[in-house]
Amino acid sequence: MASARVPVAVLGASGYTGGELVRLLLEHPGAEIVYLGVRDAANRTLAEEHPFLAGRTDLVLRDLDAAAAASVADFVFLAMPHGLSAEQAPAALSAGARVIDLGGDFRLPADAYPEWYGFEHPSQDWLAKAVYGLPELFADQIRDAQLVANPGCYPTPAILGLAPLLRAGLVENGPVLVDGKSGLSGAGKALTDAMMFATSHESVRPYKVPRHQHTPEIEHILGLATAGPPPRAVFVPHLVPQVRGVLCTSYVRLASDATTTEELTRCLAAAYAERPFVQVLPPGGMVDTKRVRGSNTIELQAVADGRTGQAIVIGAIDNLVKGAAGQAIQNFNIMNGFGEAEGLSTVGMYP
């Protein structure tokens, strides 16, 4: 158990990710929320933003002001729209705070931002120092980082499933085809027709084909993880009618048609043997978003199809936990020397 409470700030507390972060931090023994920033804070309470948190804290909501946050908090979590983090983070970092950004602003090389995010990156010095916060692959760098870029929801299962197989040379270095399925909470809280109940119920549909911004993230981080050239990735996300859960099914050629499902499984199991949140399913097991809901666990399975020479690698997470707020807290724990699972559940809520 953590022995002291670290003062933390959350900027962007009003979205689904922000709410999940506050929920987890309120019950975290090593953290104390001292600043909650939201857009248009004026006179609003946390309960107005998140009625399910009514009465759990008497903190007043404040503005999205990173400098103000850093003046009272040692850690600043950013849960803001793309582009805003890149603008706000430097003020907190310069004031000496450690920052975990849950958005996409510090995950890619600078030259990728114009093409994939549509803006010129405004703080390339800090970007160069950012560490990608996927603890199962980069814990050593996360430990002492001042700025951590928390991974995207889709890249988390895609990368965790593929990286060990690529490193071991069991599969070819791309192209990897990643077919993603996500519940609606992954798309955030904006009031759009696409997010309505009547629109999404009984609806499976792709979106942003073939230009979703998680594509270069998958490519770039797989390159880092294998210390080799990044593989090409095709990524097609789909919305499915549920609230939580992301499942990615990745297809990549086996290096040898003779490779078996058992070998792929052993490779994954060995890679994550010591990691508290990774469940590698035995051959025949099928991952399920439902089993990981509410937990920081990721389920992984790998299948070799000798008939066609393809590997199929599938991962499932709760996008708001392992895909966002939970992973941020996992990084926070590592950065503070706390137990990696402090304040995080490894067991989902079922059914």
Place this chain on the structure above:
Amino acid sequence: MASARVPVAVLGASGYTGGELVRLLLEHPGAEIVYLGVRDAANRTLAEEHPFLAGRTDLVLRDLDAAAAASVADFVFLAMPHGLSAEQAPAALSAGARVIDLGGDFRLPADAYPEWYGFEHPSQDWLAKAVYGLPELFADQIRDAQLVANPGCYPTPAILGLAPLLRAGLVENGPVLVDGKSGLSGAGKALTDAMMFATSHESVRPYKVPRHQHTPEIEHILGLATAGPPPRAVFVPHLVPQVRGVLCTSYVRLASDATTTEELTRCLAAAYAERPFVQVLPPGGMVDTKRVRGSNTIELQAVADGRTGQAIVIGAIDNLVKGAAGQAIQNFNIMNGFGEAEGLSTVGMYP
């Protein structure tokens, strides 16, 4: 409009597909149901099988007896578990009836059955005469066929999306990677834990990886459609928490990286210009299972990803209509010289 009512039988009226078939046939101006066969018919009424059909017909339920059915019906629809159709169909066919089998027993070459369905095909003579009932590709053969094998739910959008592109040489002849997503009704009415509400709600999960029996169907029919060697296919089906709807996302290499989304779209649009049930979406459009629910329509889109040299082809249908009962009636219409859309809606129920 049809001028006379053809006497028809449905064997296997108790499942979801059987119920949908009865619903559509009851309102079809060219059909008259004269025989409804179910397992363990004894003393039961249609309303006991399908309470939503209570009071719509006073037909007595009878046994799964193809000869008895053929003695009163000119057409026999088979909606039975795998293996049973192959046993029952010959009796109806020998009696002169025309047969549409909604199961998988007459879709593949004989030598594929042991491997993919687990049985030695018992009526290989009839199998050799069977026509694959995908009207958009094989209408000429369907017209005069005595035995039609109605396509599987996943193969319908996968094949209709890929066949024109393969024929035009715009994409390579495999491997094709088909990622399928299906609502729960596709898995039938069996009382298993996997089909329970509490199990499937908030759950996306793969199943039967990599050995689903629709894999050889996709390969074999694409070979027939292109009159060339069948491409290799990897097929991974997933269950998503909805009742109706199948969406297949197919990945295949472009023959040329320079091929555009517009070219792929034009190819599909040209192939299906005269077909009443195919909607090819313009570039930028995204298919949606919700829009086709309750209708016999298929939505298709094709995207060229020049960056990676991949084509992405996506199709969406209502698995119980275009993926089963509706397509069977479309075949029935063609076989009788009725209007192809007789008794079928091209507009879904929305929302």
Place this chain on the structure above:
Amino acid sequence: MASARVPVAVLGASGYTGGELVRLLLEHPGAEIVYLGVRDAANRTLAEEHPFLAGRTDLVLRDLDAAAAASVADFVFLAMPHGLSAEQAPAALSAGARVIDLGGDFRLPADAYPEWYGFEHPSQDWLAKAVYGLPELFADQIRDAQLVANPGCYPTPAILGLAPLLRAGLVENGPVLVDGKSGLSGAGKALTDAMMFATSHESVRPYKVPRHQHTPEIEHILGLATAGPPPRAVFVPHLVPQVRGVLCTSYVRLASDATTTEELTRCLAAAYAERPFVQVLPPGGMVDTKRVRGSNTIELQAVADGRTGQAIVIGAIDNLVKGAAGQAIQNFNIMNGFGEAEGLSTVGMYP
């Protein structure tokens, strides 16, 4: 079958009710849509409003102009927000068109509008001539009406369940307690947080307690139906996580504790023996919104609880069909002398 097509207009074609109306009218043999009015029509097509209707008609969208609509149509359907119908209807009526208003502006006595709808009724002359369009109770008046007020979604099952029992004196004349449950489509297409998928999934919740505007409608129409003093009604609506379906559970004291479920059932069955869309379930049967989805059918059941002296009367409909667009077409059929079920299904889409 209808022998000629009546030119019809739909004002307010952009909502869920408007879309359903267009869907049904497109397939109705006795109607021809000649005018589709929407808010801010400029340059938009029907497919932009309702992508599922893409390609079904080449009508250009026009403004919400009742006079313009009445200049080309004999019938004008109004599917507009409260208050707007009362303003628009007179122009169509004065031009000689017959009008079916799917909103609430012509259902109540004039003096109820300030209290329950928040406005002074602007066209009390026409209000006085309006007929309540519940065909099972008021068909004789509907036949020759120029202005029909189509019933609200909750009042439809509540009134159809209670009216025969009140008329027969089997239950006391109130208070009636009506507990309503509705899918999300009943609340319309406005982009509010309450309508979001993530908000409504796994959520049952009441709303507008105790001041929903369907309360006086239930009271007033039950008074008309029994030609007696209107009973007092308490009405509590709830949202449940589905798209279509309204179920009302009504509680009222039995006139005699000795009354049985069989007697109540017989009373309902006798009242609706000749009505094509009413299914009275036998004792032990339980109504289900799923069975009536997509159809114009209403399921009713009545239970006598002798132990407490209470009657429990439950009704289920598809709120967009029998609760809105389907009932409007049922009225349209009656007003034109068509078969009452013309263009309407009595069988739901299941599952």
Place this chain on the structure above:
Amino acid sequence: MASARVPVAVLGASGYTGGELVRLLLEHPGAEIVYLGVRDAANRTLAEEHPFLAGRTDLVLRDLDAAAAASVADFVFLAMPHGLSAEQAPAALSAGARVIDLGGDFRLPADAYPEWYGFEHPSQDWLAKAVYGLPELFADQIRDAQLVANPGCYPTPAILGLAPLLRAGLVENGPVLVDGKSGLSGAGKALTDAMMFATSHESVRPYKVPRHQHTPEIEHILGLATAGPPPRAVFVPHLVPQVRGVLCTSYVRLASDATTTEELTRCLAAAYAERPFVQVLPPGGMVDTKRVRGSNTIELQAVADGRTGQAIVIGAIDNLVKGAAGQAIQNFNIMNGFGEAEGLSTVGMYP
């Protein structure tokens, strides 16, 4: 925080309630699971029963043997079908264990069992000593009880909402009309058609009208809570398409038409001012099952409808937590002198 771990047994660990109990107990600092009993234990692991709990404990599953359980555990939780608890409990009790029964076998007077549960109660001595485990009303008796009857899911919100108003004389002593809505998990894990996804999706429907066994529980406990004659209750449960969540809407006459919503709200707020799990909403607030999901919290609201003289009292819980496993642990905490909220969350998982 609890200072020592109490050895506990769970008999009936295979159902949804049993799984939830194990999930909560595994993370409870004051409990150690020493015995897990299931039907047909032979050779099965916990992960076979509950794959989401795979790897969390290496306990071997054992039989449903209360004596064996009591030989190693100080506390025995029973989560078994009706009738079985009454048979098993005495063995554990006689061995000195304290027992919390999550079923219905110890909630009613002996003479109610033949009528409502269909069996003659086999252990009436123990039944006479059982305490009803609703901590907000009966904590003093629970503290030292050897046998606690954990409340039913529907009675929990119905009773907690009505009892203070009855005691204060603000409402008449019946009849109370309780309209219940429940997610599917409340009906347990049996493989029946009613529990299938395709059956329940888009379905609201009543069941067991008017003879649900929670009816006498509501009546009897309201009598105990007010120390007066039990009011008559009519109870109609409905299934709604979600997994977790029970909401009860209760209707009862106000003692005075002049009573206001504010007075009812104040009465509830005062009654539960010190209770950690009760959230009484201010006037205008609407309870929501979604906000309490995964937590042991109950939301309550009360509305006075002066127009009709009726009080409307609405409560929402997570049926598997406050309606079953969480409430059992709340009782366990009280019985052990632990903090009442030990191991229980007051914040739901949202969205």
